[in-house]
Amino acid sequence: MSIKDSSFVRDRIVSGISSTRQSLIDWKSWDRATVARAVGIIIVTAVAVGLRVWELNQLGYNTDEAVYAGQAAAIAKDPTLKEIFPIFRAHPLLFQFVLALVFSFGVNDLAGRFAAVAIGLGTVYMTYRVGKLLYGEKAGLLAGLFIALMPYHVVVSRQVLLDGPLVFCTTLTLFFLARYAMAQRPAWIYLTGVGMGLTFLAKETGIIMLGAVYAFLALSREIPVRIKHLTVSTVLMALMIAPFPISLLLAGGTRSGKNYLVWQLFRRPNHPWDFYPTTVPESIGFLVILVALLGLWFLRSEKSWRERLLLCWIIVPTAFFQLWPTKGFQYLLPIVPSIAVLAGRAIGRWWPEDIFLLNKRIRRSWIKTSTVGLIAFSLLIPSVQIIRPATSGTFIAGTGGVPGGREAGEWVLKNIPVGATFMTIGPSMANIIQFYGHQKAYGMSVSPNPLRRNPSYPPILNPDLQIRDGDIQYLVWDSYSAERSSFFAEDILRFAKRYHGRAIHTESVTVSLPDGTTVVKPVIVIYEVRP
């Protein structure tokens, strides 16, 4: 028996391919629904790709991107960067491992960003699949459209961050769990374990989604789970997670892993309690959230385990990160596919009738199309704005690249002798200088107290002495770090003055003032100092 004779291949793959081929050839005979579906897929794909690759590399890496790309370059044995970036820092290395495969052909920031975009497109696809699985084709396409346009996902999936792969893996896990809930075939709960393992490998904070899985299964009596199947699933998850401790143990990174854990457990809050409420809803889109909530309310009559699953996927990480002292703009990204699916469901299934306004009948389809158009427009505008370079001279970590950072680093690479050491205001600019400039850089704001600093960053114990000894030869002032820590910004300028500082390079950006005028503002200044 050849593989073609297999019932699965014969019935699903071969027939699928041939029917697709046939239907493509006979496109003139498509019915309205097929045309709408084809148009929908084209629009979602075009929007998702367009917003993610448009001017993708106009700004260089930000600090986190520089770190992950630096780790990947170190794994790929880049001769210079492997001396600067340690392989083992805080997180597991799944994405860095993928990037290392890309970087084995040469370290290139655009290639890294393309890898991130590919994973982001994978998330859009998986969101579509989840929506389609739970609520049908239309809801799936709308969910795909919303996440394709959503500024929150657009901005993160354009960057070399771990949160892009994390949300892809959580959405994959969500899909597997939904398949299990529908079919109750043990293989899907096994795959849920595999998906959870991958989620952890993408970023260790993904393990909290285990709480979402538990909450969903615990609250859904109609979905029986056998202990035996859960055990196998857990074993598979453990197997998937195993590369993290194994590589730490066998490849020599145990110490950095332990130090990071201690620091994470005892570190101070880095943002106020209202950080998420004030930053995230706007990035997800107020209308998307509103429509998702309205859908939950008005469609409550058809409530099922489906909404419960999606809500668990939203509430558990939101509650956890709200309580956890460490906050990051991109941490809540795993909730957005579920929100997009709920919004897609609301529009796809709600509003059953036409309405009459001033004796004029407005068709239900027009109402839906207009709503979708309005939401899409409300997402598109901020997404386009966020792609453009920041002109205020300030930024939040994770929201995009740093204007002038790459250019400053590349200037360093071309003009500063190899082996030089830089002191920056904080570790953020230090990472960028290290990645693009291939020189050692240390942040002055890194605390000498091990409990008060990220163990990945060595502190400068005595900047005065190190400049006097010629161990630090260059200082970097940047407006982004200065905005956040004025004390150290003033300090670095004081050192520049004290040690014959000479500004040898300045990066500037054009800034729009409230009155509409534009001025050129220096954002990064490199000083040469000497004893």
Place this chain on the structure above:
Amino acid sequence: MNHLRKFSYILGMLIVAFLFPSTSAQAGVLNQTLKPNTPIQHFIVLMQENHTFDNYFGTYPGADGIPSGVCMSVDPADTTKKDCVEPYHIGDRPIDDLDHSLGTFNLQYNDGKMDGFVYALNQRNQNGALTMGYYDGSDLPYYWNLADEYVLFDRFFSSDHGGSFANHLFWATAQSGGNRASAEGYSDLMTIFDRLEERGISWKFYVQNYDPQITYRTMSQYSGNRGSQIIWVPLLNIDRFLDDPKLASHIVDLNEYYVDLEKGTLPAVAYIAPSGASEHPPGSLRSGQKFVKGLIQALMRSDSWKSSAFLLTYDDWGGWYDHVVPPQVDENGYGMRVPAILISAYAKRGYIDNTVLDFTSIPKFIEENWDLKPIATRDAKANSFVTAFDFSQSPREPFFIPFERVVKEQRVEPRRVVIYAAYGGAVALAILMFIWTAIGSDLRKQSVAYFNRLTQPREPLP
């Protein structure tokens, strides 16, 4: 009227050009002679203090260092040589300013037998065993790293048997003037700076913490380290460099070295004299290395790097042991070997140069590079260290030499194969599981059927 003025002016210019045809030609010749014969347009030399080659580089791999089995007799007259001192690593042990007078040299040198190092110091009521101490890469990480990257000379001798003053005089004048500063000065000595001045070639003598008031005329008022400026800057013993404002303006504080590098006004020849960080025992080696590092880093980050050479050397042996018998070219020298390193964009990489050199090789190189006449017999006969350069290579990019000694073999590289295997395995497992779940049941059935067929009994052969 205007036309008449213009005509008169042009006529005047023509007459001048006719009467003095050689002026412009002479200027052209002068410009040509100002151009160096090598790509080295700036030569900088720093003279530190009081160490021998074996004391600093005696265990440096590949160099002519301390021979194995050496044990320095406590008494050279004792033929049994039972009581002797072996070379030892000084490390953090306290050291002393070992006597390095002419008399001590003669006892240590002992007519070329080189066996009186311990004895001579014992005679001076010092701990003679100290002379056999040496430093290594852990104490001199910066210098050893420099040697790895540039040129280390292992046949560089001090010019005079004596101490600092005599050798500093050789450095600037290629002549012997005496072993200590004199109240009469040394105004009759010709210097390399006179030669440079004659040809209009720029030069400066940079002095750390320079005080123009301290000269041979005022030396009785300054004792200790302050007075050392007269020893380390031979020009302060010569009247014309004190009285002629133009010449005196070439002797400047070391701060100007950094300013000149920043402004691109580094002279063709620069001599540097240290102050506190000279490494003169018992001074800190670490401070000395940091001082030198600052000078070299400043040069490396300037535009002058690609046309410069920096020579680091030491003025005398300081009483320390060295095993190489110094050749005797006249009644004054050579003295013991001293450390010397050449740093330049054209220096050979990690090269140990065996050319016999001394402090007069420095004026020799300057004379050869800028077509100057020798000052004295010594420099005329001396070897130049031009062999340390490779001018066929494109100038080497500047490189801030690290201050820590990193032995490459000791570095443990993370096992990347583990990362690739572990994470690659996880991804492969996930893909396999997905295939198994999504389309695998059918394949599983096929596999079982295939296995069953394989294990079925075959039909008997006909």
